[in-house]
Amino acid sequence: MRVDVLTGEALDAALDDVARLRIEVFRDWPYLYDGDAEYERDYLEIYRQSDDAILVGAFDGDRLVGAATGTPMADHAEDFAKPFAQTGYSLESIFYCAESVLLPEYRGLRIGHLFFDMREEHARRLGASHACFCAVLRPEDHPMRPAEYRPLNGFWRKRGYAPLPGVEAEFAWKDVDQPDETTHRLQFWIREL
Numbered sequence: 001m002r003v004d005v006l007t008g009e010a011l012d013a014a015l016d017d018v019a020r021l022r023i024e025v026f027r028d029w030p031y032l033y034d035g036d037a038e039y040e041r042d043y044l045e046i047y048r049q050s051d052d053a054i055l056v057g058a059f060d061g062d063r064l065v066g067a068a069t070g071t072p073m074a075d076h077a078e079d080f081a082k083p084f085a086q087t088g089y090s091l092e093s094i095f096y097c098a099e100s101v102l103l104p105e106y107r108g109l110r111i112g113h114l115f116f117d118m119r120e121e122h123a124r125r126l127g128a129s130h131a132c133f134c135a136v137l138r139p140e141d142h143p144m145r146p147a148e149y150r151p152l153n154g155f156w157r158k159r160g161y162a163p164l165p166g167v168e169a170e171f172a173w174k175d176v177d178q179p180d181e182t183t184h185r186l187q188f189w190i191r192e193l
Contacts, residue, residue, distance in 0.1 A: 066102035068115035095123030
């Protein structure tokens with residue numbers, strides 16, 4: 001196993017594998033994402049366009065088995081300006097830690113910590129004062145919630161993140177049990193770097 005930071009051409013070359021991982025990992029609870037390659041190509045384009053984007057890749061040999069991405073929050077201004085408008089935070093001071101996806105058989109090996117460590121260090125080098133991410137909100141009694149599900153809130157809190165009350169994003173995607181896209185709420189979490 002190795003975990004590497006990819007930027008520039010190396011990042012670009014890995015994005016098809018990131019798309020594959022996103023489709024596979026986010027299919028499970030709590031995202032229940034019924035993804036497709038075309039949507040993924042469009043979504044991941046921001047990482048090609050941002051000079052300051054980062055991809056942290058977890059590799060088993062040459063195979064990408066996990067990935068975490070991030071960009072300056074200002075690169076996502078169209079999506080996130082409204083939720084942050086009343087917070088007092090400047091989008092230019094925040095680094096957005098986007099997805100962290102890791103195949104189940106590689107969990108519990110501290111790779112999730114490396115994903116955050118490497119993105120946060122990249123954010124500091126860029127001059128960001130805060131890092132944030134958002135996590136989907138699902139009802140406790142959702143019929144597809146696995147009985148053994150354990151939220152990652154404790155992991156995030158130990159890393160210094162806390163939810164920003166009332167600061168949520170909305171995104172639409174197709175759930176695995178739905179015929180069409182529906183809108184989902186995502187809670188922002190933030191920490192000072």
